[in-house]
């Protein structure tokens with residue numbers, strides 16, 4: 472089963488009042504209006520063997536990643552985390568000390584980002600460890616940034632360096648870009664934003680689909696992580712590996728000029744990698760000027 476087609480099926484059947492749900496399925500978080508205020512909500516899970524390997528990485532790393540992935544979705548909306556609830560399926564025979572380690576992992580970033588665990592459910596079963604988190608957030612002072620706001624002519628920028636995160640432990644140790652997103656929203660007015668979980672080419676596709684635009688990506692401008700230079704095709708790794716949890720965003724070209732001139736965001740580098748164009752094509756412009764289709768080589772979780 473393709474994850475994307477199932478999500479599309481759910482989206483086509485979803486039925487809600489836009490006055491109550493201003494942003495429904497299809498962004499990093501949904502927005503629900505409650506008592507005159509907007510509340511952001513999303514859920515994300517990590518599974519042993521899929522998102523981490525318990526025997527190799529340990530329970531604390533699994534808990535940390537569950538919280539980090541959810542906080543990354545809050546960052547993608549330029550939101551402020553409020554609280555989370557966790558639903559955990561423990562393998563039978565899971566030790567109490569491992570369970571405590573997993574909880575310590577959940578707490579590590581929760582404490583750092585002001586996102587307490589306020590409830591949940593713990594069960595035990597004869598299969599692998601699964602941790603599902605539901606996170607609540609509120610819009611930052613400048614409001615939410617959606618995937619759908621990109622306009623033709625916008626610059627496309629990305630934080631950090633990309634590629635080979637899964638082949639190293641970076642997918643377990645990354646810092647969600649909540650603080651950087653807040654600075655971006657306050658100073659530079661990003662029009663559209665998404666966090667990089669599936670890989671630049673796939674996630675840029677999501678942003679373009681939501682905005683009804685195309686993109687030209689300049690291959691030499693893509694920031695390739697040093698870990699990816701060890702791979703046979705470093706650029707393909709940066710475009711397609713996924714699990715980077717960096718921010719991909721668009722903004723007016725003059726704002727991008729200012730952002731790049733201002734230097735790193737709180738120590739995190741920012742690269743300008745391309746331009747939003749009319750139409751639907753996503754094109755990779757190579758160093759020699761050749762234009763090729765930006766292949767969506769990221770993870771499709773085809774299981």
Ligand SMILES: [Mg+2]
Pocket residue numbers: 499543544547665666668
């Ligand atoms: Mg996301």
